[in-house]
Amino acid sequence: MSARSFRVSIANTGEEYVCSEDDNLLKGMEQLSRKGIPVGCRGGGCGVCKIQIESGTYRSIKMSRSYVTREEEASGIVLACRVFPQSDITLSVLGKMVKKFELYALPAQRTSAVPAPAPAPALSTEAAAPAEDGQDAP
Ligand code: FES
Secondary structure, eight states, X not given: OOOOEEEEEETTTOOEEEEETTSOHHHHHHHTXXXXXXXXXXXXXXXXXXXXXXXXXXXXXXXXXXXXXXXXXXXXXXXXXXXXXXXXXXXXXOSHHHHHHHHHSOGGGXXXXXXXXXXXXXXXXXXXXXXXXXXXXX
């Protein structure tokens, strides 16, 4: 019996690809030279490929609790390299790389609120004011 294949849609980029139920979502993307999910160790050890499954069913294998908590996994947040599709899937990328890209993006290109850098501290008015005796401070 041959493996079934399913359509995978990446909501962040609009990218779509077909993935076999025998391949994890990251491998399926790479095999077709598609992009969208950041690629790291490919073995569940770096957390770079963290995604949110928006819709669809999947089978997952053990993943590091350093990157995906039990609560996150229960809400569909998983590592793409540890998940195999069981139906068509729609996902969003959540990994470290997405945050990095957003931090370095121009403000007009940012898709989410990134805190602006803190303003420089104002000069003290005491230090800028002339000394009371009319002479400049040393
Ligand atoms: S690529 Fe490293 S955890 Fe998936």
